[in-house]
Every structure is written in C-alpha cells, then in structure tokens.
Amino acid sequence: MKAKANFFGGALSIIIAFFFALFLARSNVPQNIASWTMWALLDAYIVITCIASGNKRPWLPLGCMLGACSVVAILFSRGEWKWGYVETISVLGAGIAFLSWWRLGPKYAIIAIILAMMISGIPAVCDAWTENDPSSWWYWGGSAFCALLSCYGAKGWTIEERLFPATSFSFSIFMTVLVLS
Numbered sequence: 001m002k003a004k005a006n007f008f009g010g011a012l013s014i015i016i017a018f019f020f021a022l023f024l025a026r027s028n029v030p031q032n033i034a035s036w037t038m039w040a041l042l043d044a045y046i047v048i049t050c051i052a053s054g055n056k057r058p059w060l061p062l063g064c065m066l067g068a069c070s071v072v073a074i075l076f077s078r079g080e081w082k083w084g085y086v087e088t089i090s091v092l093g094a095g096i097a098f099l100s101w102w103r104l105g106p107k108y109a110i111i112a113i114i115l116a117m118m119i120s121g122i123p124a125v126c127d128a129w130t131e132n133d134p135s136s137w138w139y140w141g142g143s144a145f146c147a148l149l150s151c152y153g154a155k156g157w158t159i160e161e162r163l164f165p166a167t168s169f170s171f172s173i174f175m176t177v178l179v180l181s
Contacts, residue, residue, distance in 0.1 A: 003057065006153025009165070010059025013146040017067020020139040021074045030131045031124070033075040034087040038120035040068035046113050046164060053106035055160040060150035060168065064143075087123050110159050114167050121171060128178045137180050144172035 024031060043065035050058035100112040147169035154161035 002153045002155075004153070005149045006057050007059050009146040009149030009151075009153060010061075010063035012149070013060060013063030013143060014066050016139060016142040016146065017064070018070050020067070020136070021070040023135075023139075024071065024074045025077070027135065029133050029135050030127055031071070031075055031136075032087075032127045033072065033081055034083065034091070035120050035122075035124035035127075036068055036072045036075055038091065039117060040065060040072050042113055042117045042120060043068055046110065046117070049106050049109050049113060050160055050164070053110060053160040055155075057153075057155070058164075060147060060165050063146065064168070089122070091120075107159055110163055114163055118167065118171065121175075125175070125178065128175060132179060132181070134179050137176055140172050140176040140179060144169050144176060147172055 023029070043061055046061045047058050047065055050061055095116075100109070102109075104112055147165045151162055151165035151169060154165060156162075
C-alpha cells in the first residue's frame with residue numbers, strides 16, 4: 001500500500017503539472033520562468049542523487065522534474081522572460097548549494113539540492129506576493145497532496161526517502177496559502 005502511495009504521488013504530480021502547463025498555455029497567469037527553469041534542472045539532479053544514495057523509488061522527484069519541464073516549455077513558448085535582482089540572487093544561492101553537491105556525497109547533496117530548490121523558489125514567491133493571481137491555487141494544492149502521498153509512501157524516515165516530499169509539501173502549502181491570500 002505504501003509503495004503504491006509513493007508511486008501514485010509521483011504519477012499524479014506529472015498529471016497535475018501537465019494540466020497546469022496546458023492551463024498556462026491558455027491563460028495569462030504570471031509564473032516566474034527563472035524559478036521554474038531552476039526547479040526543472042534541480043529536480044533532475046535530485047532524481048540522480050536520490051538514486052545514487054539508495055532510494056530506488058524517487059517517483060515524486062521524477063514527477064516534479066517532468067512536470068517542471070512541461071511548464072518551462074509553455075513559459076518559453078509564451079515568450080515571457082524577466083530577470084532582475086531577485087532572480088540573480090536566487091541563481092547565485094542555488095548555484096552555491098548545487099556546487100556543494102560534488103563535495104558532500106549523495107546523502108548530504110540531497111540537503112544541498114533541496115536548499116537550492118527553496119532558494120530557487122524565491123522569485124516565484126516574490127511574484128506570487130506582488131502579482132497575486134489565485135487561479136494557480138489548485139496546482140499548488142495538488143502538489144502538496146502529491147508530496148503528502150509520497151511522504152507517506154516512503155520506505156523509511158531517511159533524508160533519501162522523505163526530505164524531498166516533506167519540503168515539497170511545506171513549500172506547496174505555503175504557495176497555496178500565498179496565492180489565495
């Protein structure tokens with residue numbers, strides 16, 4: 001049952017992100033392309049790092065990576081690009097956290113990459129705060145549900161198994177509340 005919950009959380013995250021990308025293609029909901037691009041890249045690294053550290057079921061990171069790639073493709077096709085101070089600071093912070101990946105080994109690299117992902121989310125948080133559009137609440141709420149399923153379905157209480165789903169859940173709940181306020 002737990003293994004199915006973990007798989008279902010990852011599969012559902014792909015479906016939700018795909019529908020979110022289609023939603024973005026048809027609407028003008030503001031999204032930060034810098035955050036989404038960094039998330040897509042960092043999700044790929046978290047999948048690789050989870051597997052290297054012994055997690056044989058990284059379904060949520062895999063789902064998030066594929067979903068983020070579909071959103072990035074839509075955002076690039078819309079021709080939206082905004083780069084400012086917040087994006088620069090975010091890329092520098094994410095880059096520093098990511099570079100530590102090579103020095104720390106897989107287990108601690110997961111912590112560094114997740115920290116980089118949280119830093120990468122700063123532009124999206126700033127945009128959600130300043131250009132508040134509640135129409136994306138369902139994506140963030142659905143992402144929180146997927147992360148909760150994956151957290152429940154993880155094999156053990158380890159960094160490799162539960163840190164990504166737990167932080168994804170926290171960030172997604174935060175974004176849900178932020179876009180609804």
